Amino acid sequence: MTLSTTETFVQLLYLAASILFILGLRDLGDAQTARRGVLLAEVGMVAAVAGTLLYGVAVTGVIVRWEWILVALLIGSAIGTGMGLWIPMTKMPERIALSHAFGGLAVGLVGVVEYLEHGGPKMSTLQVTATGLEVALGALTFTGSLMAFGKLQGFITGRPVTYPGQNASNGLLIAGTLGLIGLLVYQPGAAWAFYAVAALGVLLGVLLVLPIGGADMPVVICLLNSYAGLAAAATGFALGNNVLIICGALDGFSGFILGMMMSKAMNRSFTNVLFGAFGAEPEGKAVAAGAAPTGPAPNVGSVEEAAEVLRAARSVIVVPGYGMAVSQAQHAVRDLANALQSQGCDVRYAIHPVAGRMPGHMNVLLAEANVPYDQLFDLEVINDDFGATDVALVVGANDVVNPAARSNPSSPIYGMPILAADSAKTCLVLKRSLNPGFAGIENELFVRSNTMMVLGDAKKTISQFTAALKE
Structure with missing residues (x-):
């Protein structure tokens, strides 16, 4: 192919990749089409990478040593495959934070290399502005995500x-960071300002x-x-790469919109999540069984009593929460649902948008346990049905x-x-203790x-329910 033909072909690959990213993002909005959405995005990424490599070889000639690209490809593939295979679904929020x-880190390093390669004074105003923002946001994302990982994992x-x-x-x-980027625009050769931008981003x-509580991680993950x-x-913008601009804009604005939706689901403003120092996880000692922190004591029942309530139920709505993820009880919940359905009981799942530690956390766990998609219902769809339901089974949910x-x-x-859940005829609540949820208040x-x-x-308790139902 001639140079012009090659460049045209590369731009067509970029266009195809952008369209596939948009279609993939659309399909990810529905559980029924999510798998197809992931596949479309994967094909789009292959097209984008192929176009970039072709552009680097045939158009600009900057790729002269393939061995480093192959080594990086093998290392990255090995790490990604290992994370996908060995990190359990219950640790998905931590895996997302690491990703x-x-x-x-990748985009930050690209920005540093771009600045070193082309030299500040030779860069246009658009290039130096984009590179400064790229390095600042990349460094911020790197350390911020590590902090989120530490909070989710319990290191912090x-x-x-x-x-x-x-x-x-x-x-x-x-x-100060924005001011230094402005200084770079005025004086692109001020290398000290460029590295100060990177340091401030870190x-x-x-x-x-640091001031955001662990229970606010769904919003933080969206923001990161x-x-x-x-x-x-x-x-x-810094590299003049159209597909990066398009997919970056999609990623950036979809994450921001999702974060706003998560804040709305908690009835809190976005700024309150970021600056309100709310969302603390309780770290006190567990309250003794059968005694509430203050006020009247809850009705604490036995496994046998709860199993009899489930045995008599004709309709059950399961409400999963973070406690289900902690105890890894999603498979036990599915087995209990199967046992109930075998006795003619209608079982559905009510999903709150901020249940868990990332958007869609409960959906991911239940999908991993092969719970049918058509049994999962969002809050606004199923909430009116609780009043006509025999049992609401709350598994580790609180606030x-x-x-x-x-x-x-x-x-x-x-x-x-x-x-x-309080509107159901009977509400069965499974919890490790009477400790409060992230809001730190009694339920x-x-x-x-x-x-x-x-x-x-929860996992042990639900397994006992299932065994009792099968007797």
């Missing part, structure tokens, strides 16, 4: 870590995530995804079923949309007259 960290406390003047100092650091990643996408878009969100104006979760559901609590490991 964001790697993505941020899940409680918000705050100090006086924190928001003001973070604001000054952000302003620092901001730590300081911006947005940062990574915007960094990739900036890389596209997303707390009636205080409707009845107590002084509660920090007042106004938050919740699943109406009114636990002391309702139609609630029976069974304390202990």
Whole structure:
């Protein structure tokens, strides 16, 4: 092919990749088409990589040594395959955080190489601006994602870590970073300013995530995804690569929109999540079985009593929460549902948008346990059905079923949309202890007259339910 023909072919590959990314993102919005969406995005990425390699060989001639590309490809494939095969689905939030960290590091390093390769004074205003933003956002995403990983994994406390003047100092650091990028535009050869931008990005990643509680990780993961996408878009402008601009913009704005949706689901503003030091995970000792922290004692029942309630039920709605992920009880939940359905019981699952530690966490776990997609229902679809349901089985959920969100104006979760599990004829609540959820408040559901609590490991308890039903 001639040079012009090759360049045209590369742009067509980029166009095809962009269309596939958009179609893949659309399909990911529905559980029924999510697998196809992932496949379309994978094909799009192959097309984008192929186009970039062809452009580097035939058009610009910058690729002269393939061995380094092959080595990097093999190493990256080995790491990605290992993460996919060996990291359990219950650790998916941590894996997502690590992926964001790697993505941020990659775009940050590309920005550094671009600056070193072309030299600041030779770069246009657009290039130096894009490169500065690319490095700042990439560094921020890298350390911020590592902080999120540490909080999710327990290496770092899940409680918000705050100090006086924190928001003001973070604001000054952000302003300083933008000011240094402006200085680079005015004086592209100021290498010290470029490296200061990278250093401030690294620092901001730590300081911006540190004051956010572990239970707010769904919003944080969305935001870090947005940062990574915007960094990739900036890389596209710096390199003149159209597909990077398009896919980076898709990633950036979809992550931001999803973060806004997660905030809305918690009835909190985006700024409150980022700067409110809310979402602390309880670290106190477990409350003794049968005794509430204050107020009336909950009705704590035995496994046998709860199994009899399930045996008599004709309709059950399962409400999964983070406790299900912690105990890895999704397979046990599926087995219990199968046992109930074999006795003529209708079983469905109610999914709250912020249940778990990342968007769609419960959907991922239940899909891994081969729970049929058509049994999963979002909050707004299934909430009105609780009143006509025999049993609401709450597995490790807390604040997303707390009636205080409707009845107590002084509660920090007042106004938050919740699943109406308290409206069911009987509500069975499975929890390890009576400790509060991320909001740090007592759950009114636990002391309702139609609630029976069974304390202990959810996986073990549900397995005992299933065994009792099969007797």
